[in-house]
Amino acid sequence: MNAPTHPDYEVVIGLEVHCQLRTRTKLFTGAPVRFGEPPNQDTSPVCLGLPGALPVLNGYAVELAARAALATGGEVQPDSVFARKNYFYPDLPKGYQISQFEHPLSLGGYVEIDVAGGDGPRRIGLTRIHMEEDAGKSIHDGAVEETHVDLNRSGVPLMEIVSEPEMRSPEEAGAYLRALHEIVRWVGASDADMEKGQFRCDANVSLRPHGATALGTRTELKNLNSFRYIEEAIHAEVKRQAALLDSGGEVVQETWGWDADAGRAFVMRGKENADDYRYFPDPDLIPLTLSEEAIEAIRTALPELPGARRARFEQAYGLPADQVQVLTASRELADFFEAVAEASGAARAAANWVARDVQAALREADRDVAQSAATPQSIGVLIGMVESGRITAKSGRDLLPELLTEGGDPEALVAERGLETVSDAGELERWIDDALAAHPKAVASYADGDKKSLNFLMGQVMRASQGKADPGRVRTLLAERLDAGGAA
Amino acid sequence: MPLPTVAAQRAALDRGETSSADLVDAALTRAAEVDPAIGALVATRDEAARADAEAADARRARGEVASPLDGVPVVLKDNLAQHGETLGCGSRILEGYRSPFDATAVARLRAGGAVVVGRANMDEFAMGSSTEHSVAGPTRNPWDLSRSPGGSSGGSAAAVAAGIVALALGSDTGGSIRQPASFTGLVGMKPTYGRVSRLGLVAFASSLDQIGPLAHTAEDCALLLDLISGHDPGDATSLPEGPTASQADLDGGVEGLRIGLPREYFETEGVRAEVLDRVRDAVAVLEAAGAKTTPVSLPNTRHAIACYYLVATAEASSNLARFDGARYGRRAEGAADLREMYERSRSEGFGTEVKRRILLGTFVLSAGYYDAYYKKAQQVRTLLRRDFERAFEGCDVLLTPTAPEPAFRIGEKADPLSMYLSDVYTVSANLAGLPGLSMPCGLADGLPVGVQILGPPLADARVLRTAHAYQRLTDHHEATPAPIDSGART
Numbered sequence: 001m002n003a004p005t006h007p008d009y010e011v012v013i014g015l016e017v018h019c020q021l022r023t024r025t026k027l028f029t030g031a032p033v034r035f036g037e038p039p040n041q042d043t044s045p046v047c048l049g050l051p052g053a054l055p056v057l058n059g060y061a062v063e064l065a066a067r068a069a070l071a072t073g074g075e076v077q078p079d080s081v082f083a084r085k086n087y088f089y090p091d092l093p094k095g096y097q098i099s100q101f102e103h104p105l106s107l108g109g110y111v112e113i114d115v116a117g118g119d120g121p122r123r124i125g126l127t128r129i130h131m132e133e134d135a136g137k138s139i140h141d142g143a144v145e146e147t148h149v150d151l152n153r154s155g156v157p158l159m160e161i162v163s164e165p166e167m168r169s170p171e172e173a174g175a176y177l178r179a180l181h182e183i184v185r186w187v188g189a190s191d192a193d194m195e196k197g198q199f200r201c202d203a204n205v206s207l208r209p210h211g212a213t214a215l216g217t218r219t220e221l222k223n224l225n226s227f228r229y230i231e232e233a234i235h236a237e238v239k240r241q242a243a244l245l246d247s248g249g250e251v252v253q254e255t256w257g258w259d260a261d262a263g264r265a266f267v268m269r270g271k272e273n274a275d276d277y278r279y280f281p282d283p284d285l286i287p288l289t290l291s292e293e294a295i296e297a298i299r300t301a302l303p304e305l306p307g308a309r310r311a312r313f314e315q316a317y318g319l320p321a322d323q324v325q326v327l328t329a330s331r332e333l334a335d336f337f338e339a340v341a342e343a344s345g346a347a348r349a350a351a352n353w354v355a356r357d358v359q360a361a362l363r364e365a366d367r368d369v370a371q372s373a374a375t376p377q378s379i380g381v382l383i384g385m386v387e388s389g390r391i392t393a394k395s396g397r398d399l400l401p402e403l404l405t406e407g408g409d410p411e412a413l414v415a416e417r418g419l420e421t422v423s424d425a426g427e428l429e430r431w432i433d434d435a436l437a438a439h440p441k442a443v444a445s446y447a448d449g450d451k452k453s454l455n456f457l458m459g460q461v462m463r464a465s466q467g468k469a470d471p472g473r474v475r476t477l478l479a480e481r482l483d484a485g486g487a488a
Numbered sequence: 489m490p491l492p493t494v495a496a497q498r499a500a501l502d503r504g505e506t507s508s509a510d511l512v513d514a515a516l517t518r519a520a521e522v523d524p525a526i527g528a529l530v531a532t533r534d535e536a537a538r539a540d541a542e543a544a545d546a547r548r549a550r551g552e553v554a555s556p557l558d559g560v561p562v563v564l565k566d567n568l569a570q571h572g573e574t575l576g577c578g579s580r581i582l583e584g585y586r587s588p589f590d591a592t593a594v595a596r597l598r599a600g601g602a603v604v605v606g607r608a609n610m611d612e613f614a615m616g617s618s619t620e621h622s623v624a625g626p627t628r629n630p631w632d633l634s635r636s637p638g639g640s641s642g643g644s645a646a647a648v649a650a651g652i653v654a655l656a657l658g659s660d661t662g663g664s665i666r667q668p669a670s671f672t673g674l675v676g677m678k679p680t681y682g683r684v685s686r687l688g689l690v691a692f693a694s695s696l697d698q699i700g701p702l703a704h705t706a707e708d709c710a711l712l713l714d715l716i717s718g719h720d721p722g723d724a725t726s727l728p729e730g731p732t733a734s735q736a737d738l739d740g741g742v743e744g745l746r747i748g749l750p751r752e753y754f755e756t757e758g759v760r761a762e763v764l765d766r767v768r769d770a771v772a773v774l775e776a777a778g779a780k781t782t783p784v785s786l787p788n789t790r791h792a793i794a795c796y797y798l799v800a801t802a803e804a805s806s807n808l809a810r811f812d813g814a815r816y817g818r819r820a821e822g823a824a825d826l827r828e829m830y831e832r833s834r835s836e837g838f839g840t841e842v843k844r845r846i847l848l849g850t851f852v853l854s855a856g857y858y859d860a861y862y863k864k865a866q867q868v869r870t871l872l873r874r875d876f877e878r879a880f881e882g883c884d885v886l887l888t889p890t891a892p893e894p895a896f897r898i899g900e901k902a903d904p905l906s907m908y909l910s911d912v913y914t915v916s917a918n919l920a921g922l923p924g925l926s927m928p929c930g931l932a933d934g935l936p937v938g939v940q941i942l943g944p945p946l947a948d949a950r951v952l953r954t955a956h957a958y959q960r961l962t963d964h965h966e967a968t969p970a971p972i973d974s975g976a977r978t
Binding site: 045284285 | 567568569577582585587588589686687689691693694695721722724725802803805806808809810811812814815816826830850855858
C-alpha cells in the first residue's frame with residue numbers, strides 16, 4: 001500500500017466513467033454517430049423525440065459493452081432492462097433518458113492497477129457496467145441570452161462503468177482510469193478520445209479516520225475530462241474535506257464541478273436539490289436477453305488482454321519490461337509487432353525496430369500504426385534482410401519511412417535501387433583507396449596513435465558506398481590497410 | 489338501407505360498378521353534409537384524397553390492384569402520423585406540427601392503396617372515453633347528437649356510423665376502439681398487443697396501446713388487419729412474424745366453440761339490465777349455432793380499473809414529457825426563463841384531463857410511492873394475466889358486455905371517476921395484451937349495445953371468426969341511425 005495520502009484520514013474514492021461505445025449509429029436509431037458535424041445534422045425522429053418515434057436497440061452497442069464487461073471480469077447478465085430516467089432539460093428531447101437502472105448489463109469485475117512506488121498490482125472492484133444514451137448539448141449564448149441546443153450527441157451509445165469505492169489516493173484513481181481507458185480501447189469497445197468527450201469521469205470522494213469502517217460523507221466531482229484534472233481535482237477535494245474536518249466541520253453531500261483553469265472546484269448542486277428521476281422500465285423496449293452462447297461467443301472473440309500479452313512478450317521473446325510497455329501501447333501496435341517479429345524471424349531485432357525506428361518514422365509522418373502503408377510482413381522482410389546482412393542497417397533505416405508511407409515490396413525496392421550490401425573486396429578496396437587518398441591527415445593521425453581516425457575513414461567509405469558497403473568488411477579491410485601503413 | 493361495407497365497396501370496384509374517385513367523392517360529400525353536426529373529422533384531405541383515388545383507379549385499370557383495400561376511402565384517428573400532414577392528437581400543444589414520417593400502419597395502408605380522406609377527432613392524446621376532451625370540441629354520436637360516440641376513438645367511430653367511410657383506424661389503450669364501437673353500433677377490434685406496429689402512433693401508454701379497425705363487419709376488420717399487421721423492425725414490441733391471415737379463417741363457424749362467460753363481468757355494479765339482456769341474446773344465437781357456453785371466473789377483475797389507471801398514467805406522464813414547447817408544437821410566449829417556458833407551455837397546451845393524468849402518473853412513479861403504486865399495479869397485472877390464462881384453459885373465447893351502458897349524454901360524466909368506471913370491461917384486455925372485439929348485438933332504448941369477444945393472445949383470427957359467424961346469423965350491424973339533421977348541432 002502507498003504511503004497514506006493524508007496523515008489523519010483515509011481517502012476513499014469511487015469512480016463513474018461514461019464511455020462512448022464505438023458504433024456507427026446511435027443506441028436506439030440509425031442516425032449516424034460522428035464528431036464535429038454542423039448542429040442537429042446527425043438526428044432522426046427518435047433522437048429528436050418526435051411524436052410516434054420508437055427506440056430500437058443497436059445490437060452492436062450491446063456487444064461492445066459486453067466486450068468491455070468481459071474484459072474486466074464482469075458477469076454479463078442474461079437479462080437486463082432499459083429504464084427511463086425522467087427529467088426536463090432542453091438537451092433531453094424525450095423528457096427522459098433511456099438508461100439501465102435496476103438491472104444493468106453486467107455486475108462485478110475488476111481493473112488491475114499498479115501504482116509506481118506501491119506494493120505491486122492491486123485489483124479495484126467494479127460494481128456494474130450499464131448502457132445508456134447520451135443527451136444533447138446546450139450552448140448558452142450569454143451575449144443575447146439565448147440557449148441553443150445541438151442534438152447530434154442525443155442518443156449516442158454510452159456505457160457507464162461504476163467502480164467500488166476502493167481507491168485510496170488520487171494516484172490510484174489516475175492509475176485506475178488509465179488502465180480502464182486502455183482496456184476499453186484494447187477490446188475495441190470505445191475510442192475513448194477524451195478530447196471528444198468519449199471518456200468522462202465523475203469521482204466520489206470521502207474521508208474517514210484511519211481504521212474506521214463506516215464511510216464518510218462523500219462529495220461528487222463531475223465531468224472530469226483529463227487524467228491530470230482528475231488527480232488534481234481529487235487532491236484539492238481531499239485537502240478541502242480534511243481542512244473542514246480538522247476545524248470540526250462536516251462534509252455536506254454535494255455535487256461539485258471542476259474548473260480546470262482556476263484549478264478549483266465549484267458547487268453545482270446540493271443534496272436538498274436532489275432530483276427524483278422516477279425511473280421505471282421503458283415500455284417501448286423489451287428486456288435485453290443474452291443467451292449463454294451469445295455471451296460465450298463474445299468472450300471467445302476477445303483479444304488477448306494487455307496484461308496477459310505483456311507477460312507473454314516478456315517471456316516468449318525475452319524482451320525487457322519497458323520495451324514491452326512501448327510495444328503494447330495499443331493493441332494495433334502489439335499486433336503489428338508480433339506480425340513483424342514472425343516475418344523477420346528475429347523477434348528481438350523486430351522489437352527494437354518497431355519500438356524505435358517504426359514508431360519514429362510513423363511519428364514523423366504523423367500516422368499511427370493502423371495507418372501504416374506497409375504491411376507488418378514487409379517490415380519483417382526488411383528486418384530479415386538487415387539481420388542476414390543482405391542490406392545494411394543504414395539501407396534498412398533509409399527504406400523504412402518510404403515503406404511505411406508509400407508501401408511497396410522491400411525485395412523489389414532493394415533490387416531496383418541496388419541496395420544489396422557490397423562485400424566484394426575489389427569494390428571495397430576502391431572506395432578505401434579513394435578515402436585514404438583524400439584524407440592523408442586522418443591516415444597520419446591514425447599512425448600517430450589516434451585510433452578514432454578509423455571511424456572517420458569508415459564514415460567516408462560508407463558515404464562513398466551510399467551506405468551499401470558491408471560495414472564489418474570495411475572495418476577489417478581498413479584496419480588492415482592502416483596498420484600496414486595506410487599506403488594505397 | 490344498410491351502409492355499404494368495405495367488402496361491398498371492393499366488390500363494386502372489382503365489377504367496375506364504381507371507382508375509387510366516386511367512393512372518395514361520396515365520402516367527402518357526405519362529410520361536408522353531415523359532419524358539421526357530428527364533428528367526427530378534424531380535417532379532410534380533399535385534393536390529396538382525390539389524387540390518391542385517381543391513382544388507385546389508374547392502377548386498377550392497369551390490372552395492378554395493390555390489396556383488397558385499394559381505392560377504398562378510410563379515416564385515421566389523429567394520433568397516427570402521416571408524412572407531411574398535420575398530427576394533432578386533439579391537443580393544443582401540437583399546434584402547427586406536421587409529421588416528417590408515416591406510421592408503419594399508415595405506410596402499409598397506403599402501400600395497399602387505401603385512400604386517407606381525413607383525420608378523426610379524439611380525446612386529447614387518447615385520454616378519455618367520450619371524445620369530449622379535444623381542442624376541436626366534442627364529437628357527437630350519429631345515433632343521437634346529444635350523446636357521446638364514446639372515446640377516445642369517437643371521431644373514427646362516428647365517421648363510420650355516419651356513413652362517411654366504411655372503415656376507420658383507431659387506437660385502443662383501455663377500450664378506446666371497442667367502447668366507441670359499442671356506442672355507435674360498429675365492430676371495433678383491438679388486436680393482440682404487438683400485432684400491429686406502434687411506430688408512428690403517438691404514445692399514450694406504450695405497454696397498452698394498439699392500433700385497430702372500426703367498421704361495420706368483422707370481415708372488414710379482417711381485411712384491414714391482414715393489411716397492417718405483421719412484424720415491424722421499427723417497433724421493439726412488435727410480435728415476430730406469425731400467422732395473421734384472419735380472412736382465411738373467417739368462415740370456420742362456431743360449431744364446438746367453447747365460450748366462457750366470466751361471472752364477474754355479469755355481476756358488475758352499475759351495469760344496465762338491457763345491456764346484459766342483449767349480451768345474453770347474443771350468447772343464445774351463438775349457442776344455437778353450435779357453440780358451448782361455460783361459466784368462468786376472473787377473480788381479479790375488481791382490481792383492473794385501479795391497475796389500469798396506475799399503469800396507463802405512469803407511462804403517459806413520461807410519454808408526454810416530450811411535449812415541452814422546446815422543439816415543436818406550441819410554445820408559450822414571453823416566458824422569463826426555462827422553467828417558466830416549460831410550465832406555461834404545458835399549462836396552456838394540455839387540457840384538464842391530460843393534466844390530471846400526468847399529475848397522477850408522476851405521483852405514481854415518485855420515489856417513496858413507486859412500490860405502493862406502480863410496482864403493485866404491475867403485480868396485479870400479472871395476476872390479471874394469470875386469471876385469463878386459467879380461464880382460457882377451459883374455453884376458446886370469452887363473451888362479455890363491452891360497456892356497462894349504451895352511449896351516455898355529452899357532459900353526463902363530469903366526474904372523472906364515473907368516466908373511468910365506464911372502462912370496466914375493456915381495460916383488462918389491454919393489461920393482459922389480449923385481442924378484443926366489440927360488435928353490435930341490438931339496441932337498448934334505440935341506442936346500440938355492444939358485446940365483447942376476448943381471445944387468448946394471438947387468437948385474433950378466432951375472435952374475428954366468432955364475430956363473423958354471429959354477424960352472418962344476425963343483422964344488428966345493418967341497423968343505421970336516423971337521418972342526420974345537419975342543422976341539429978347544439
